[in-house]
Amino acid sequence: MRFFSDNAAPVHPRVWAAMQAADGPDRAYDGDAISQRLDAAFSDTFGADCTALWIATGTAGNCLALSAMVPPHGGVVCHREAHIEMDEGGAPGFFLHGAKLLLAEGEGAKITPETIRAVIDPIRPEVHQVQPHAISITQASEYGRVYLPGEVAAIGALAKERGLGLHMDGARFAGAVAHLGCHPAEVTVQASVDALTFGCVKNGGMSAEAIVFFTPGMADMVRFRRKRAGHLQSKGRYLAAQVLALLEGDLWLANARAANAAAQEIAAACADRLIHPVEANEVFVILSPAEAAALRAQGFDFYDWTAPADAPGAARLVTSWSSPPREVQALARAIAGL
Amino acid sequence: MRFFSDNAAPVHPRVWAAMQAADGPDRAYDGDAISQRLDAAFSDTFGADCTALWIATGTAGNCLALSAMVPPHGGVVCHREAHIEMDEGGAPGFFLHGAKLLLAEGEGAKITPETIRAVIDPIRPEVHQVQPHAISITQASEYGRVYLPGEVAAIGALAKERGLGLHMDGARFAGAVAHLGCHPAEVTVQASVDALTFGCVKNGGMSAEAIVFFTPGMADMVRFRRKRAGHLQSKGRYLAAQVLALLEGDLWLANARAANAAAQEIAAACADRLIHPVEANEVFVILSPAEAAALRAQGFDFYDWTAPADAPGAARLVTSWSSPPREVQALARAIAGL
Amino acid sequence: MRFFSDNAAPVHPRVWAAMQAADGPDRAYDGDAISQRLDAAFSDTFGADCTALWIATGTAGNCLALSAMVPPHGGVVCHREAHIEMDEGGAPGFFLHGAKLLLAEGEGAKITPETIRAVIDPIRPEVHQVQPHAISITQASEYGRVYLPGEVAAIGALAKERGLGLHMDGARFAGAVAHLGCHPAEVTVQASVDALTFGCVKNGGMSAEAIVFFTPGMADMVRFRRKRAGHLQSKGRYLAAQVLALLEGDLWLANARAANAAAQEIAAACADRLIHPVEANEVFVILSPAEAAALRAQGFDFYDWTAPADAPGAARLVTSWSSPPREVQALARAIAGL
Amino acid sequence: MRFFSDNAAPVHPRVWAAMQAADGPDRAYDGDAISQRLDAAFSDTFGADCTALWIATGTAGNCLALSAMVPPHGGVVCHREAHIEMDEGGAPGFFLHGAKLLLAEGEGAKITPETIRAVIDPIRPEVHQVQPHAISITQASEYGRVYLPGEVAAIGALAKERGLGLHMDGARFAGAVAHLGCHPAEVTVQASVDALTFGCVKNGGMSAEAIVFFTPGMADMVRFRRKRAGHLQSKGRYLAAQVLALLEGDLWLANARAANAAAQEIAAACADRLIHPVEANEVFVILSPAEAAALRAQGFDFYDWTAPADAPGAARLVTSWSSPPREVQALARAIAGL
Numbered sequence A, B, C, D: 001m002r003f004f005s006d007n008a009a010p011v012h013p014r015v016w017a018a019m020q021a022a023d024g025p026d027r028a029y030d031g032d033a034i035s036q037r038l039d040a041a042f043s044d045t046f047g048a049d050c051t052a053l054w055i056a057t058g059t060a061g062n063c064l065a066l067s068a069m070v071p072p073h074g075g076v077v078c079h080r081e082a083h084i085e086m087d088e089g090g091a092p093g094f095f096l097h098g099a100k101l102l103l104a105e106g107e108g109a110k111i112t113p114e115t116i117r118a119v120i121d122p123i124r125p126e127v128h129q130v131q132p133h134a135i136s137i138t139q140a141s142e143y144g145r146v147y148l149p150g151e152v153a154a155i156g157a158l159a160k161e162r163g164l165g166l167h168m169d170g171a172r173f174a175g176a177v178a179h180l181g182c183h184p185a186e187v188t189v190q191a192s193v194d195a196l197t198f199g200c201v202k203n204g205g206m207s208a209e210a211i212v213f214f215t216p217g218m219a220d221m222v223r224f225r226r227k228r229a230g231h232l233q234s235k236g237r238y239l240a241a242q243v244l245a246l247l248e249g250d251l252w253l254a255n256a257r258a259a260n261a262a263a264q265e266i267a268a269a270c271a272d273r274l275i276h277p278v279e280a281n282e283v284f285v286i287l288s289p290a291e292a293a294a295l296r297a298q299g300f301d302f303y304d305w306t307a308p309a310d311a312p313g314a315a316r317l318v319t320s321w322s323s324p325p326r327e328v329q330a331l332a333r334a335i336a337g338l
Helices: A013-021 A034-044 A058-069 A093-094 A113-120 A149-162 A173-180 A218-229 A239-268 A290-295 A323-335 B013-021 B035-048 B059-069 B091-095 B114-120 B149-162 B173-180 B218-228 B238-270 B287-295 B325-334 C014-023 C036-045 C056-069 C089-097 C113-120 C149-164 C174-181 C217-227 C237-268 C288-298 C325-336 D015-020 D034-047 D057-068 D091-095 D113-120 D150-160 D172-178 D218-229 D236-269 D291-299 D325-336
Strands: A053-056 A074-079 A099-102 A131-138 A165-170 A195-200 A209-213 A282-286 A303-305 A314-318 B052-057 B074-079 B101-105 B133-139 B166-170 B195-198 B209-213 B282-286 B303-305 B314-318 C051-055 C074-079 C099-104 C131-138 C166-168 C195-198 C210-211 C283-284 C302-307 C314-318 D051-055 D074-079 D100-104 D131-138 D167-168 D193-198 D209-213 D282-286 D303-305 D313-320
Touching: A013 A239, A034 A053, A034 A209, A034 A239, A053 A058, A053 A218, A053 A239, A058 A093, A058 A131, A058 A165, A058 A195, A058 A209, A058 A218, A058 B133, A074 A113, A093 B218, A099 A113, A113 A131, A113 A149, A131 A149, A131 C036, A149 A165, A165 A173, A165 B013, A173 A195, A173 A290, A209 A218, A209 C237, A218 B091, A239 A282, A239 A303, A239 A323, A290 A323, B013 B238, B035 B209, B035 B238, B052 B218, B052 B238, B052 D034, B059 B091, B059 B133, B059 B166, B059 B195, B059 B218, B059 B238, B074 B114, B101 B114, B114 B133, B114 B149, B133 B149, B133 D113, B133 D193, B149 B166, B166 B173, B173 B195, B173 B238, B209 B218, B209 C113, B238 B282, B238 B314, B238 B325, B287 B325, B287 D236, B303 C302, C014 C237, C036 C051, C036 C210, C036 C237, C051 C056, C051 C217, C056 C089, C056 C131, C056 C166, C056 C210, C056 C217, C074 C113, C089 D218, C099 C113, C113 C131, C113 C149, C131 C149, C149 C166, C174 C237, C217 D091, C237 C283, C288 C325, D015 D236, D034 D051, D034 D209, D034 D236, D051 D057, D051 D218, D051 D236, D057 D091, D057 D167, D057 D193, D057 D209, D057 D218, D074 D113, D100 D113, D113 D131, D131 D150, D150 D167, D167 D172, D172 D193, D172 D236, D209 D218, D209 D325, D236 D282, D236 D313, D236 D325, D291 D325
Parallel strands: A074 A099, A074 A131, A131 A165, A165 A195, B074 B101, B074 B133, B133 B166, B166 B195, C074 C099, C074 C131, C131 C166, C166 C195, D074 D100, D074 D131, D131 D167, D167 D193
Antiparallel strands: A053 A209, A195 A209, A282 A314, A303 A314, B052 B209, B195 B209, B282 B314, B303 B314, C051 C210, C195 C210, C283 C314, C302 C314, D051 D209, D193 D209, D282 D313, D303 D313
């Protein structure tokens, strides 16, 4: 019973079907008819003109989006525990040619105008120090926390005031929107987000995410960078088909709601163990080594996490669109019975 | 009727089947059971210990392989019309951090020890000039020409003599081996090739190639570089499955033989128009604009090519594993009838 | 008797004097009073507002200037034998993060609108090919040839038409202007040059060149890049002093005239041996190995050069502002007497 | 009266004399007779075979030294307030092609085996996280603190145990050795330091530092990187002459002793204000805005510093080899009289 990672989940049947429907000869790269539909589909979803590029991974998506905002001698403000800082193997350094991540604090891996200012205000505006050029936030955050529309808008306002780009790592964007119950535009284009990495793989996709540009012009440059990074797949239609299948009929939201509900079910069973409020599909719990072993003995697979001070241990439990209800209930019961 | 690019071909049914068989929960990235089988499968195919990594594109595969051989201040000898020089959007400059391509001549886009020496011998061995660190050859070449085992071995011997790495861009490696009828090791590991980009996408795959390292140690570094380039897909099992399906029962060779045979059928119908001998699945022909228009009027789609001096025009006709025999025959007849 | 390189010449007494006059405590980096005078001095020399930065070497100057025009995924058109292509150890690849040099032809290492178009017109305007973003020309060229004002203006017009930046490598700019007898603005700001690397070291300086920006805004970004490249010296006043000393009273032109005159004296003695017309301070001559040995036996030091086809050998003879007239006359006599 | 920065100090007369003695024609770059003497001079100073390269700035020296140890996908452990992290405008990101600085804690800007382990031990040894490849320490530290021989040796032992390179930023190395009274080898080659940036500019030089490699082989690669970074000056003899002048008769130590003594004189006058023990030539003091204004009104120039918590303000006072005793005494009196 796998609660290790939403990356481990299978591909949604409607995604499979869309890929198979794409299986005929067509133009190579992104010249095919399916890829050509991405802009319209995302513009429709977000209720605003935007340009979208498929991309194989969130790491590449994040870094390519940032490459439209940050020169090699610049910097990006992000949370100290942001995925781009902690888990992308130095990809921002590669894609941004040595630009620097400027690390901000914030509860639940969410940054705020205050914590951003605490990083950028002390930077002397001269050549000895790397100047900020963009801000990157993660929605939902690395701890499964969700930025409210007003929180994103406040960061967006600061970004515009300081002339900084604003990027959103949306590996779990669907979960955040499902949690908020808002229109996706409220936490993006209406909040001054320039570019969003729209996650699909953790949410029923196989091998395609999308970079959505709300600011005109950015996509044109990124098309060159995508090719240059070896990310322009020659049979792009199979990637486009995955993304479109998730947008179609808001499957992306339905899948996210299922994953969120499973997480809530587990959270409800162990409210006293929670390290962070559960807002999307990740549950961080206090768990002693003995308790972790007991759960594993019952067949549950999950990731050990760094324990907070004074806690005997911790674990991360991740649900997905495909978590079997029976397994979710079993885990909830097991953890409640510890 | 598409003779535009083998990238336009669909995915082979056995590849589809393997992907679907992979559709269950498993470890993320390349920790899954299917990815773990790649080394053994390639070692078996090549009859030699090797390490293999899946990768989404040939561009990324070529550049990551070279990154194991070439420091940022070094150079790579390749043909003036090599794919890495002409068609990868500057990807070598990105992945190799500004290393330089050193351009050699050679008939049919094949380089030789002589043309390589003509490039590297005049380089003064001092810091004002970029020193060569590797050689990259394309098998089959950008003009569909095939290196014989002895030709690769001669280049390999020069590489070893000069302390250079040897990389083979094998986007159409299957076609070359099918043409030669030799064991794949004869043009790779037995000829001092350090790393091979083993093409799958043009040959029945969807979104996976493989980088095969015959020289121990290189893969370890490239694993870090693959992640850093955003190319470590989280559901890697679907890529591994594609590659394994093509190796299984030598489907890769069967597909290549079909594509080669189709090219031969077309070539036989227009021997007097051929710009290059046809050895793999590409047919380069003299074709006047009027003739090209006539073929297109009959429903044939293909790529205009730069005409040789004194020729009225040229075209590239590419077959694939899936080219319908009826369409191939139709094209052969049409071109013969011009 | 050294005719090997103008880099081997000593430092001009007025440059020494200016450096010593700078020897007191002052602000570090380029905050000192002397560095602050550079903009005005160059604006005065060129009769146009410009911004100037001192820089230790021509290689760094060329590459930093280009970094204001060319993104990492872009390209720079230059002559096949340009210094940035042949002799800078891959520095453009480093400073431009892997951008590509696009090599053009041209007699005497001078490119023309025609040869530039021959390079850029075939580039397909799509992501598989590196797009041009700038043109770089060398004044005087690597073969001591000088661009006329109209020739630069024609290239400048093409650059503007295509939206490309125009950079001039002026390692021997003084020699070119001295030869032309024109105002320096005629071959730069009036001809659409965006940035000039203004050479000083070969012309009486010690360790300072200048990058002169005629296009507003470029210098601001390059200040950051200069620091980032470790080129912001902490005692910048000693570099600024060198540059100002050469501008003062047009010492730069006087020095160049002396070097040019010495080259003419040698050229006049061997008109039948000349490979290129002598316009600045470099004399390229046909010289057989025996003749070269004979000259060396008489105490003349010089650089062997690649011989043109059908020539028995060649040499490069370089004069400088400090070439002793007696030695110049001796070389002229010796070569005439071969 | 300048206590702002040792970068503001003039050039030592013996350095001037050596530069002028170098003023004759010689080979370009580092082929001249003076540059050729560097290896022997440093080997003599350190009592061990080493290879030394002149370099214009400490920033370039630090980054080029590290480039011999750290691949683009690697990391460097340094103090959170190290110069390479705080004040080099992102140069490590440029020279190391995006490699990452891994920030450690430590009192007085000195790191320890414990604080280094606190950074590297939690790094999972897999591709999602950047792996450490080197450690960089600053001697004397950014707060003027000096590593004892045993402290360097302990870090060196950890570096060797973990397979990491060890670099020492020695912008104020002379001050540290003068303070310790030890042989320079005790804090470098005998303590497993692989490469030292040997500072000259703050200590009587004009425009030359040296990179000293104790580990064979590293310098060979760095020679290429130095050229590629535009740091191979064509008249290198004037840089080599500066460095040799400082080594000659241990002028470097005499200058450092003078600077250190001046700092001690000031420190003795304000022991109760000291933020850090004074070991080299920097004095960090608690100073309220009113007190700072009072000193400035008396003609003292210095740098405001970030005040520690609960302090009303702070300043950095820097002495140099050339600080006039009268000015030092005046400052000591003035600060005592506040």
